[in-house]
Amino acid sequence: MFVLNHLWIILALPLLGAATNGLLGWKWPKWAVNLAGIGSVSLSFLFVLELVREFMQLNAAQIPWFQRYFNWISAGVFSVDFALEVDQLTIVMLLVVTFVSLLVHIYSTGYMAHEGGYARFFAYLNLFVFFMLTLVMAANLILMFVGWEGVGLCSYLLIGFWFLKKVAADAGKKAFITTRLGDFGFTVGILLAFWTFHSIDFGTIFDRVSSMPVESATGIGTLTAISLLLFAGAVGKSAQLPLYVWLPDAMEGPTPVSALIHAATMVTAGVYMVARMHPLYSRAPLAMFVVALVGAVTAFYSATIGVLQTDIKKVLAYSTVSQLGYMFLACGVGAYAAGIFHLMTHAFFKGLLFLAAGSVIHAVGGEQDMREMGGLRRKIPVTYWTMLLATLAIAGIPGFSGFFSKDQILEAAGAGPRANLWLWLLGLVAAGITSFYVFRLIFLTFFGLPRYNENKVHVHESPRNMTVPLVILAICSVAGGWFAAPHLVGGSDYFESFVHPVFASYQPQPLVAQQESLAGAASEAAGVHPNPVIELARAVTGPPVIAAALGLLLAWWFYIRKPDAAKRAIESMRGLHTLVYNKYYVDEIYAALFVRPLLWISTNVLWHTIDEGLIDGAVNGAAHVSRGAGGRLRKIQSGNARSYASWVVIGAVGFTVLLLGLWMVR
C-alpha cells in the first residue's frame, strides 16, 4: 500500500528531475543530465507499475482512491485542496503517460545528442511529465486546470525550443494563444460548475449531478452550458475544429516533443477531460452531440488535408488532429471506454510514427520534405519496419492495435445508444483517407528510387538509444489492441471491463436501463449466433476494414504502381487540389478575419492613439509642465547670496504688512 498512501511521489519525481536539470544541468556532463532526466521518469514509471499492482487489490468501494494533502485555497465556501485521485481511468492515463514519456526520454538522448540546450530540453520534458501527471491525478477541477495550463506552458517552451528560429518562436506563441482561446471557455466552465454545485471536487460534483435529470437535447440547460464551456477548452488543447491551427505549426519543435506532447499525451488531455466529466456530458445530450459532431468533422476534415502535405511531420500532425477527432466522436456517442482505448493505442502508434519520422529525418540529415526522400527501406531497416507496423496500426488493418480501437469507435457511432448514421459515415470515410495518406507517407519515404542527393546525404540508421524505443513502441502498437480482441468473437473486452466501473457510475437512470436492454439484446444476439468464427469474419470484413484496404490500394496505385496517375488525378482536379494543398486557406482566413484586424487595432488605436497619445501624453505632459515651471523658477535660485537676502527681506516685509493688515482689520 506504499504508493497508494504516497501518491505524491509519482508527481514529485519528475518535478525533482526538472528542478535539478533546470537549475544545475547546464554545467553537468551529459550522463548526469540523462541520469536526472531519465532516472526520475523511469522511477516514476516503476512507481506507477507498483501503484497498478496495489490498485488491483483494492475492493470496489475503495475506488476512486482519494488522497488529500493540504488545503490550497480557502475563501468562504470556495475551497481547493491539493488532492489526488486514482481510479481505473487515471490508471490507464498514468501508464500511458509515464511509459511513453520514458521511451521518448530515452529516444531524446540520441536525437538531441548534438543539440545545444541539452539539459534545458530534459528539464522541460520532465516538467511536462509532472504537469501531465498532475492533470490526470487531480481530484478537483482547479488542480486539473493547473496541470492543464502547465502542460500548455511546457508545450510552448518546447515548440519554441529553438527560439532563435523565428518560425519556431512564432509557432510557440501561436500554440499558446490559440489554446488560450479555448481555455477561456474552460475557466468560465469551472466557474459555472462551482456556481452550480458549490464545489469543484470531482466526487462532490458527480454526487450532486447524479440526482439531476437528463437535460433536453434542444435547449441549453446548466449542465449543457458547463459541458460545452469545458469542451471549448478541450477543443483548444486537443486541436479540434476550429482551433486546430496551432498543432501543425507546433511541428517546429524537436521531433521527440512532437511525439510526446503533440501526439501521445498533452493533446489527448481534452479527451481525458471529457471522459472524466462524463457524468455531466451524459446528462447533456446537446453537448454530447456537439462533441461527436466536432470530432467527426475534424476527423474527416484534417484527414483530407493530410493527403496532400509534403512535410513528413505535417502529415502526422494532421493525422493526429484527425485521430483526436475519432476520440471525441467516441466520447460524443457515449463510448468513453472506446475513446480512451483509442487514446492509448494512438499514443503507441502515433508516438511511434513521430519517433520513426524523427529517425528518418535524422537519417537524411534534417530533411523533412517527403519529395526529397524515397527508397530508404533498405538503408534504415529498423526505422522502416517499426514505422510500417505503426502505419498498419493507424490504418486499421485487422490484427493491429488501431483496428481494435477504431472499430469500436465506429461501431459505437453506427450502432450504439447514441448512434448517428452521418457521423458514422464521416468517420468511415476518414478511416479510408487515413489509410491512404499514411501509406502514401510510407511509399514516398521508403519505396521507389532515392530522390535525395546520394553524394551529399549519407543515410545511416539511428543509434541504439533511438531504435530501441522504436522497437518497444512497435510491439505495443501491434499488441496494444489485443486487450479488446475477445470482443471480436463475442467475448468480453478486457480494456472495457477494466474501465467500465468508472463510466458505469453516475450514469443517468434511463440510459442505464437502455444500455442494459441493449446488452441483453446483444447477449441474446450472441445466443443466436454462437459461432465465434462468423463474428470474427464479420469484424475483419466490416466497412472500416474495407475502407482501410481501399485507402491502401489507392495509395499503392498512385505512388507505386502508376506514379503518373497521381499527377493526372491532380491535373483533373486542379481547383480542389489547390484548395486542399493550401489547407483550405484556413490560416489565411483566420489571418484576415482575426489576426490582421486585431493587429491593425492594436497598432493604430491602442498603440499610436491610446498609448502614444493618451498615456504617453499624460506622462510626458506632466513632465513637460514641471520642467517648464522649474525652468522659470530656477532663476530665483541664482546662487547670489544678496538676492536671497532680498527675498528674505521682501518676504519678511510682506509678512509683516499682512499681519499688520489683519490686526488693523480686527
Add this chain to the structure above:
Amino acid sequence: MNAVPVSYYLVLSAVLFGLGVVAFIFKRNIIAVYMAIELMLNAVNLAFVAFARAWNQLDGLVFVFFVIVVAAAEAAVGLAIVITIAQNRRSLNVEDVNLLKF
C-alpha cells in the same frame, strides 16, 4: 519715572536694522556684509533690551547675552573663513565665491 519712551529705542533699533539690511544687500565686500550682519544683530539686541526695561523682565536681557555669545562665536568662525577665502582667492568679493553654484 521720566525716562526716554520705549518707542524711541524701537525706532532707533528699526533704523539700525534697516541700515544693516540695506548694507547686507548692496555691499559686495565680505567684511562689509559681515559688519551688516553684526549691525542687524545689535539692532535686535537694542530692541530686546528696550522691551526688557519697559516690562521689567529679565528674559530679554538673557536673550541678549545669548546673542552676544553667538555673535562672538560667529565672529571667530566667520573671520577664519574670510581669511581663508582671502588667501585662496585674493579677493573679498562675495560674487567670486561661487564654486558650489550650479
